[in-house]
Amino acid sequence: MKHDILIIGAGISGSVLAERYAKKGKTVLVLEKRDHIAGNCYDYIDENGILVSKYGAHLFHTNYDEVWNYVNKFSEWYPWEHKVIARVDEHTVPIPVNMTTVNTLFNLNLKNETEMAEWLEANRIDIEDPENGKEAVLNKVGPVLYEKMFRHYTKKQWDKWPEELDASVLNRIPVRTNTDDRYFSDKYQALPKHGYTRIFENLLSHPNITVKLNTDYFDVKDEFSTFEKIFYTGPIDRFFEFKHSLNDQLEYRSINFVSETVDKPYFQENSVVNYPGMEVEFTRIIEYKHFGNQQSDKTTIVREYTTDKGEPYYPVLNKKNQEIYNKYKEEAAKHPNIHFVGRLANYKYFNMDQAFKNALDLFHELEKKKTLKYAE
Numbered sequence: 410m411k412h413d414i415l416i417i418g419a420g421i422s423g424s425v426l427a428e429r430y431a432k433k434g435k436t437v438l439v440l441e442k443r444d445h446i447a448g449n450c451y452d453y454i455d456e457n458g459i460l461v462s463k464y465g466a467h468l469f470h471t472n473y474d475e476v477w478n479y480v481n482k483f484s485e486w487y488p489w490e491h492k493v494i495a496r497v498d499e500h501t502v503p504i505p506v507n508m509t510t511v512n513t514l515f516n517l518n519l520k521n522e523t524e525m526a527e528w529l530e531a532n533r534i535d536i537e538d539p540e541n542g543k544e545a546v547l548n549k550v551g552p553v554l555y556e557k558m559f560r561h562y563t564k565k566q567w568d569k570w571p572e573e574l575d576a577s578v579l580n581r582i583p584v585r586t587n588t589d590d591r592y593f594s595d596k597y598q599a600l601p602k603h604g605y606t607r608i609f610e611n612l613l614s615h616p617n618i619t620v621k622l623n624t625d626y627f628d629v630k631d632e633f634s635t636f637e638k639i640f641y642t643g644p645i646d647r648f649f650e651f652k653h654s655l656n657d658q659l660e661y662r663s664i665n666f667v668s669e670t671v672d673k674p675y676f677q678e679n680s681v682v683n684y685p686g687m688e689v690e691f692t693r694i695i696e697y698k699h700f701g702n703q704q705s706d707k708t709t710i711v712r713e714y715t716t717d718k719g720e721p722y723y724p725v726l727n728k729k730n731q732e733i734y735n736k737y738k739e740e741a742a743k744h745p746n747i748h749f750v751g752r753l754a755n756y757k758y759f760n761m762d763q764a765f766k767n768a769l770d771l772f773h774e775l776e777k778k779k780t781l782k783y784a785e
């Protein structure tokens with residue numbers, strides 16, 4: 410059967426575009442290399458009866474009303490304000506750094522925002538326009554917290570020191586002068602009541618959409634003739650057969666998720682515990698049953714070891730990679746009917762809501778229906 414639209418990849422970007430075009434009356438073929446939909450948001454009930462995410466914890470947060478309205482059409486959501494704690498020296502402290510973090514680590518008794526702001530002022534190094542991750546952190550919290558909480562975690566996560574990464578990577582995490590210990594500050598913070606996979610089932614359920622799993626586009630592309638439009642959501646360098654990567658590869662970071670069943674009700678006191686020090690090789694431990702306060706006799710924990718082998722999850726943002734990416738971007742511009750969309754094809758460190766927004770914006774831009782509301 411001939412389809413109007415071809416979409417490569419059934420993650421956020423691909424599934425949103427599939428839903429939008431199907432709703433508009435187009436027939437859509439979605440090719441997915443993996444044996445499941447939902448991309449890296451894929452979750453499932455494991456052998457302990459716990460809803461776990463195959464590719465790491467996913468916490469939805471957004472300030473975009475249009476994204477929030479859109480995702481609410483495909484799932485019920487319950488409020489969930491994510492928190493992260495870190496084991497530092499013999500202490501357990503909140504991350505992002507806040508007043509409690511500083512009081513605990515340095516045995517202080519700062520009592521209010523003014524005192525915390527003064528502490529930061531006395532400890533931070535004033536750097537105008539930080540150029541890399543190290544300068545970004547030194548500018549915000551100074552060298553002692555940099556060393557304890559950011560330097561080695563970053564090396565473990567990226568196999569690069571903070572000075573080898575763009576400031577934006579380390580700037581993802583705020584610093585707070587109060588005791589707010591939420592990981593995010595967004596207006597909407599929630600988790601889907603029936604898991605993320607269900608959202609993608611709903612996005613892709615339109616009769617105009619055909620999904621083919623276990624189908625790598627590059628194995629089958631010669632079988633197709635023409636489509637009105639193609640949306641590619643995989644790594645951009647692969648699309649162009651790595652032609653600009655002869656000297657230097659575009660770098661991606663992957664994660665090796667090591668899962669373990671622990672035969673007791675709880676392993677740790679919070680869903681995510683970071684290990685920013687060098688004493689262990691993993692970056693963090695996720696205990697999934699905390700999300701939504703799930704009940705079970707046993708518990709599933711997952712240690713995350715980042716690696717440059719395996720499936721690409723993160724773009725590695727720095728100047729060198731940006732230069733390589735720009736060459737692919739120029740190449741992509743020569744193909745007006747092929748649209749490169751999402752974290753891997755745009756080489757952007759999108760959060761989930763940004764991926765939704767980017768796909769919705771692209772649809773509206775292409776279809777010139779800017780007056781229509783997203784949720785229509």
Ligand code: UDP
Pocket residue numbers: 495504558559560562563566578579581582683685
């Ligand atoms: N980071 C850190 N220490 C921490 C948490 C984060 O140094 O305890 C740095 C690290 O470089 C990390 C970046 O901040 O890659 C962004 O963290 P985030 O939690 O946003 O990463 P993600 O959840 O996307 O893996």
